[in-house]
Amino acid sequence: MRNQPCWRTRYLPKSESTVLQQQFNKVGKVETGSVALPAIIRSGAGGPESFQMGSMPQAKQHITSGQMHRGHMPPLTSAQQALTGTINSSMQAVQAVQASLDEFDTLPPLGTDAASQAWRKNKMDESKHEIHSQVDAITAGTASMVNLTAGDPAETDYTAVGCAVTTISSNLTEMSKGVKLLAALMEDEGANGQQLLGAAKNLACAVSDMLKTAQPASTEPRQNLLQAAGNVGQTSGELLQQIGESDANQQFQDMLMQLAKAVANAAAALVLKAKNVAQKTEDSAQQNRVIAAATQCALSTSQLVACTRVVAPTISSPVCQEQLVEAGKLVAKSVEGCVEASQGATNDEQLLRQVGSAATGVTQALNELLQHIRQYASGGQPIGRHGEATDRILDVTDNIFSSMGDAGEMVRQARILAQATSDLVNAIKADAEGETDLENSRKLLSAAKLLADATARMVEAAKGAAANPDSEEQQQKLREAAEGLRMATNAAAQNAIKKRLVNKLENAAKQAAAAATQTIAAAQHAASSNKNPAAQQQLVQSCKVVADQIPQLVQGVRGSQAQPDSPSAQLALIGASQNFLQPGAKMVTAAKATVPTISDQASAMQLSQCSKTLASALAELRTAAQKAQEACGPLEIDNALTMVRGLERDMQETKASAAEGKLKPLPGETLEKCSQDLGSSTKAVSSAIAQLLSEATQGNENYTGMAARDVAQALRSLASSARGVAANTDDPHARNAMLDCTADVMDKSASLIEETKRAIAKPGDPDSQQRLAQVAKAVSQALNRSVNCLPGQRDVDNAIRTVGEASKKLLSDKFPVSGKSFQEAQANLNEAAAGLNQSANELVQASRGTTQDLSKASGKFGQDFNHFLQAGVDMAGQSQSKEDQTQVVTNLKTISMSSSKLLLAAKALSTDPNSPNLKNQLAAAARAVTDSINQLISMCTQQAPGQKECDNALRELETVGGMLENPTEAVNDMGYSDCIDSVMENSKILGEAMAGISHNYSVCVCPQAAHTQEALEESVQMMKEAVDDLAATLSEAASAAGAVGVMVNSISQAINKMEDGPGMEPEGTFVDYQTTMVKTAKAIAVTVQEMVTKSNTNPDELGGLANQLTTEFGDLASEARCAAMTAENDEIGSHIRKQVSELGYSCTGLVSKAGALQCSPNDSYTKKELIDSARKVSEKVSHVLAALQAGNRGTQACITAASAVSGIIADLDTTIMFATAGTLNRENAETFADHREHILKTAKVLVEDTKLLVSGAGASQEKLAQAAQSSVNTITKLADVVKLGAASLGAEDPETQVVLINAVKDVAKALGDLISATKAAAGKPHDDPAMLQLKSSAKVMVTNVTSLLKTVKAVEDEATKGTRALEATIEHIKQELAVFSSPDPPPKTATPEEFIRMTKGITLATAKAVAAGNSCRQEDVIATANLSRRAIADMLHSCKQAAFHPEVKRDVQSRALRFGSECATGYLGLLEHVLVIIQKPSHDLKQQLAHFSKRVAGSVTELIQAAEAMKGTEWVDPEDPTVIAENELLGAAAAIEAAAKKLEQLKPRAKPKEADESLNFEEQILEAAKSIAAATSALVKAASAAQRELVAQGKVGAIPANAVDDGQWSQGLISAARMVAAATNNLCEAANSAVQGHASEEKLISSAKQVAASTAQLLVACKVKADQDSQTMKRLQVSKCVCVCAAGNAVKRASDNLVKAAQKAAFEAQDDQAVMVKSKMVGGIAQIIAAQEEMLRKERELEEARKKLAMIRQQQYKFLPSELREDGQDQ
DSSP: OOOOOOOOOOOOOTTSOOOOOOOSSOOOOOOOOOSOOOOOOOOOTTOOOOOOTTOOOOOSOOOOOOOOOSTTOOOOOHHHHHHHHHHHHHHHHHHHHHHHTTSOOOOOOOOSSHHHHHHHHHHHHHHHHHHHHHHHHHHHHHHHHHHHTSSOGGGOOHHHHHHHHHHHHHHHHHHHHHHHHHHHHHHHTTSOHHHHHHHHHHHHHHHHHHHHHTOTTOOSOHHHHHHHHHHHHHHHHHHHHHTTOOSSOHHHHHHHHHHHHHHHHHHHHHHHHHHHHHHTOOOHHHHHHHHHHHHHHHHHHHHHHHHHHHHGGGTTSHHHHHHHHHHHHHHHHHHHHHHHHHHHHOOOHHHHHHHHHHHHHHHHHHHHHHHHHHHHHTTSSOOHHHHHHHHHHHHHHHHHHHTTTOHHHHHHHHHHHHHHHHHHHHHHHHHHHHOSOHHHHHHHHHHHHHHHHHHHHHHHHHHHHHHOTTOHHHHHHHHHHHHHHHHHHHHHTHHHHHHHHHHHHHHHHHHHHHHHHHHHHHHHHHGGGBSOHHHHHHHHHHHHHHHHHHHHHHHHHHHHHHOTTOHHHHHHHHHHHHHHHHHHHHHHHHHHHHGGGBOOHHHHHHHHHHHHHHHHHHHHHHHHHHHHHHHHGGGHHHHHHHHHHHHHHHHHHHHHHHHTTOOOOOTTOOHHHHHHHHHHHHHHHHHHHHHHHHHHHHTOHHHHHHHHHHHHHHHHHHHHHHHHHHHTOOOHHHHHHHHHHHHHHHHHHHHHHHHHHHHHHSTTOHHHHHHHHHHHHHHHHHHHHHHHTSTTHHHHHHHHHHHHHHHGGGGOSOOOOOSOOHHHHHHHHHHHHHHHHHHHHHHHHHTTSOHHHHHHHHHHHHHHHHHHHHHHHHHHHHOSSHHHHHHHHHHHHHHHHHHHHHHHHHHHHHHOTTOHHHHHHHHHHHHHHHHHHHHHHHHHTTTSTTHHHHHHHHHHHHHHHHHHTOTTSOOSSOOHHHHHHHHHHHHHHHHHHHHHHHHHHHHHOOGGGHHHHHHHHHHHHHHHHHHHHHHHHHHHHHHHTTOOHHHHHHHHHHHHHHHTOOOSOOOSOHHHHHHHHHHHHHHHHHHHHHHHHHHHHOGGGHHHHHHHHHHHHHHHHHHHHHHHHTSSSHHHHHHHHHHHHHHHHHHHHHHHHHHHHHHSTTOHHHHHHHHHHHHHHHHHHHHHHHHHHHHOHHHHHHHHHHHHHHHHHHHHHHHHHHHHTTOOOOSTTOOTHHHHHHHHHHHHHHHHHHHHHHHHTTSOHHHHHHHHHHHHHHHHHHHHHHHHHHHHTOTTOHHHHHHHHHHHHHHHHHHHHHHHHHHHHTTOOTTSHHHHHHHHHHHHHHHHHHHHHHHHHHTTOTTTHHHHHHHHHHHHHHHHHHHHHSSOOOSSOOOHHHHHHHHHHHHHHHHHHHHHHHHOOHHHHHHHHHHHHHHHHHHHHHHHHHHTOTTSOHHHHHHHHHHHHHHHHHHHHHHHHHHHHHHSOOHHHHHTHHHHHHHHHHHHHHHHHHHHHHHTTOOOOOOOHHHHHHHHHHHHHHHHHHHHHHHHTTSOOSSOOOOSTTSOHHHHHHHHHHHHHHHHHHHHHHHHHHHHHHHHHTSSOSSGGGHHHHHHHHHHHHHHHHHHHHHHHHHHHHHHHHHHTSSOHHHHHHHHHHHHHHHHHHHHHHHSSOOTTOHHHHHHHHHHHHHHHHHSSHHHHHHHHHHHHHHHHHHHHHHHOOOOOOOSHHHHHHHHHHHHHHHHHHHHHHHHHHHHHHHHHHHHTTTOOGGGOOTTTTO
16 A cells, blocks of 8 residues: 555544644745655554545544744734734723623612513613624624634734724623623522623633634634634523523524534545645645645635634624625635646546545535525525515516516516416415315415416416517506506415515614614724714714614514514514614714724724624615505504503503502603603604694595504603603602693593594595594693693793782782882882893793702792882882873783793793704793893883993893803804804994993093992903904904905905095094005015915915904005095095005905815815915005005105115124124225225215205105105115225224124114104194104214214224224113103013013123223223113113013003113213213222212112012022023024935035036025035034033033023023024025025025024124133134135125025026017007016015014014124114
8 A cells, every 4th residue: 555645634523623723934945755755653543444435534643733933923013013902902891891790780679560561671672682782793703803814914904803803892891781781680580690690701701712812923823713712602602592592593503513514524525635636746836736725725614614613603693694604705715726726736637526526515515504594594494485476576577667668578577477476376276275264265265366367467468568569558558467466466465475574674673773783882992092072972972862762673673573463563663663764874974974083993994894784784674664664554553543552551550550659760760851851752742643633634544654653652752751750759749640641641642543543534524624633632732731740840830820910910000109219119120120130041041950940940030020010010109190100011011921921931941952942932032021121121210311221231141141151052043154243243343332331431420430430441441352352262263264254254344444435534644544554565465475375385374364364454444544535635545445445355365265275275276276366465465555655655765765774774783793703804905994985975975865854854755755765875885885894894803893883873773763753744844743853863863973973083093992982882872761761662562581681781781881991991991882882772672661561560660661761871871981081080080980880780770670570479580591502502403404404405416516606506506505504503513512611611500590690691592593593494495495496586695694694693692601712612613614614704605605696696587588678659658667567566575575574683682682682673
């Protein structure tokens, strides 16, 4: 005998599986050898055995499997890690379930009445159903895990495995709750609930064991997983047996396992045949393929057996059946693979036939298994000939109906129909022959004859249609014959059809209820990982509604199964199914909407699968319910009547239980809940009765039956609610009244249904209709009596009676005088009115609360009404005339009627609190009470004008206060946008009204009520602020939500208001309004540009910008109206209005596009439209500016000139910082002498321009414009030439450079003030205050120019330049002191902390001044002059800004201003004394320096105390700033390096290049920008090192004690580092944009200049406390030099190179532009006008940019210490 290869297969008992363990990650070398290896021979354990075909002998050896080698296992993938997390969390949930199953729930005491017994039974049925469906899901999930983990781990869908795990754990958790309740119910009935708990714990343990083996990192063999899965199936079956819900008997399950084993045996035979193929295959690759296919076949077969064990106990569940079918598909697929591998490995026909035969055997065994499953799924019994033939008849008749027009198809279907009816006739005859009852046999034969006759008619019609295929008449005859045959079939097999339809409905309802339970469990499990609370809340609400419907559906199924022939049970099932469809569909929709918001993939998949299953189940339920409804419809009325009579009997039993004291509330029933349910049930009954009457009147029996069913269901809810109310009521009388009234409702309703049945039998009979209406009225009255028995309702009725009794006093003709004075009577009436109004509001609130609240509130309302009515009667007795008395009584009657309506509305709402109509009616009734009270009080208080309006307003406010406490309730039909419009409009009216109250009261108030006036003004101010906050909040909310309708309306209203013409008389001049309009128009342009930017980067911010644009245009329109009224002529005013209107229309378009883009951020078309709209708005802004300029060209030129001067001052500030840092180097070998004459000559020209400017104020606008433009040109030249002169002095003398630049800066500031004064004085008379201010500004201008000339002449004189600098500083301080002393508030405010920091500089400057006075050295004096100028200016600015802060009190403000002025004056005296010492030094004079310095020090102390008084109690010591400084520096360095890396990525090159003329423009930009970025990075890092060295040296404190002193320096360093980083980053962005063509050269130039300025500031900050001999400082200087030299003599030079490159490119681009000049006259003129317009627009844009730059500088320099600030930066 030939040696055979050893194929080891292990056969196990029926409780185990056949397993072949496979290792997928084993890697090794290919070995070549024979398959036939020596066999292992052992003695047989059971002696000799016989071998037969188709079977395998028992195993000769058991294989002991060990762990796999983990050393070669790859790391877990992210999907495996996610599965591990899911399993771990699920195991925790399983452990919690195990712990919770130690004890069952505690039931509340239950009664013995029918309702309590029904509750027990229903709860047990519901619990069993839920447990069954949850066990189904657990076994299905287990089978799914087995199937999904069968293959290669690399191909496993771990998300689906996680979904299965989640399904198991979530259902186990929910199952434990039902098990505990069911165990408690079983114990209550005497059964053993502990056994049920034990079975549930066993299932939980089995699940836990299975989850442990399913870990991706588990080393256990797969057989352990299969064994654990089998245990889950076994324990599931045991649990179902405990609750009596086993799906199938043991015989069926044994057969199922035998069929699975048969598949395994057949597969084993196939494996043997495949082995034979492998033996004879020479190709090793084919051999391995056959072996692998055979192995896979064995594995899939063992998989099938394992799945069968798992799902056998729950095989009725479709999902379990699906898993078993899926396992069968895997077997079929592996069989095909085995056959294909064998066919590819050999051509031996005999072997292939054997393999094919074995494969056929597997297929047959598999089909038998699946057929067994399908047989059980269909009900366990064959459908029978009746059912099969009936179904075919119904289907074929449908096909005939749909084939009209195709005679051939109709005839073909008719043949099939004839055969089906023949089969049905034969089946009916066979039943008749076997029937023992002659009457039944006769009925069957009669039905068969009718069916045979109908078939004969159909056959004849078919012949006619076949003979005349084109005849529509013959086809119609065939259709009619088919309809007749269908009707005969329904009549013949009606009972069988109905039974099958009801059976289908039962199955569909069971599956729908199970699917809904699974979906609810999945929704609860997914809640923790849902990132959208709104979607989760919506899903939870829909789940609650469905959860309330599931018990009714389950009860319907159980009732129909228990009473299969009961029409009542069948109709109850149909009704429950139809009621379940709508909430089920809503839950499916909510679940599908929630799936994308769940972060956990496994939970999301579980919810998605459950919702799909539920949707499918609902579709089947809808179809089954509809068909069952058609079959059972005529029985609806009788069933409804039976149900109502049964409810009446139940109420009588409930009353008997109550009398015996055994009536107990059911679990969950409270008085409030049952009362509300009773109210809503009453409404439902009334609605159903109205529908019943309507259908009965029309005579439609089918619809009438459905309406009767609805009435019965509503009455069942009513009976349940009434029982709950009675069970929770302690008063026996009230309890019996409720039960009696409800029983009466049932009796009257039964009579109504009986009368309806008679009316249907006699349609159109007037007597029947009349009786029907009378009975319906009786039912309605009984319902009202039932509702009136509710707690709270009785009290409301008592209050209504109280109002009625009290109102009888008003029927008298005489009202005697009470003896009280008129004032006393009026006061009593007012007090009673307030009490009644308050009681009305409390009643409104109580109607939404508990019955106790309603009872208390209604009682109080009745008492207060009595009191009020008595006060009203007393007031009527005080009336002087009969007419007045009649009016009082009439109003009292109105109040009585309104009060009754209010009580009725409260009563109705308390029974149905969710009715929106009732809420509106209640609110209207409450307002009616308030209005009627106001009307009465108004009439009685005519003698005090204003009093009644205030009282009325207070009462109305109290009324609407309650509405605000329930903001979720609708009070009108307006939408969101309409509501916002209304609130904003009324907010404006409210603000104006409050201002009117304050104004009118102040006019009329008497001197004795001054304190009242003050309180009123405070209240009005608080109200105004609240209204403003409300308007702002609403505006922001609307803009954030993309709701732009409010903004568009606001712009339109602003336009209309502007165009309406004159309103209030303007208070200012045209120049004032022109100035403000220019500023506002430029702000609009900035906002528009920002909107364009945000449309690409962050569309979410467009709403806020659109809101800002709306506000700015509103301001512009308001200013335009006044400007038009004050213009020189109507033409200019009209032109301004026109241009502003056009701008407004463009703004509405832009705002609309912004809203659209905010809603659709990725819509490129909308984005393009927004950009186009922005361009139009920008054009309209230029038109507005042009119109303003045309109106007053001179003042417009002054505005432009002032903006240009601000830019010059800012540029001089930057130059001063470079000079202070010692980096303002001379060009070539020039000297100051080379520039002196040019400076003097330019200064003299400026003096002449100044004279023209002053005279231009009284001249024409044209001359004023020329003078302003000329002065700007001259100051620009003067600043440039002075900067060159300062640079020629050399960086070794920085103080002198600063003195010179400060001098020209003073001139520039004076010129700016002069231009502003000129603009204000233009066109004014000579005695106007503006002209006086102009003359004063002119004097300052002349003084500063003179000072500049003196400084220029003395700058090279070593003996006098210090003296000259000190004189200039003294003059500057005097000018600053004059500005400080003016009453005008500063443009911005500052904090007390900033103020204190500025005072520190005074101390340092004082010490410097004393030292300079003692040394008399010119260099010390110069340093003192520069430091003093900066310190005093900073102090004065911050002092005034802090003093004018809105939170600073008046007394503290005046104190700060006084000491600020004294400090500056004292310091001025010190400098003047130093000047005297320098000119005439003496010992006595130097001795007096101490006196001056002490005076300054005292003022500084007072200043600090004043600042601390500003701070109040909120002041805390600042934290240590040194660490913050170092972190900021390092962060700035990192930001610069990141920006530099971004530059490197723009255009990679093979080798570094230098920025020179050999590169093109883009390359020059990139290289120059890279150089600047590298240099600034090194600079900031060196500054960081310098900061650390200063801490180490002790010059900067490392403890909080020095934080205040050193914080000034540290904050400066921080700010400087931030500026360098930000400026460098902006430069890189500008370079990037410029290279890509997205940015202009101007932006690049501005960015480069900003880098230069911020670098200078950083150098100044580092030098403030640095040791000049410090190594780090030297490195900083080296770093600075690297920055200077590498990029071209400092960052400044590098920036200049970049600027020059950009400017050169811009000029070249302009030179390259070809201009086509039109030859025609008209076209040429138009071309000139267009060019001029563009030039003006560019000029305005330049002015706007300068203004914006100045504003940015002001904001950036807000928190800088004195060392880093220069004069004028806050201006």
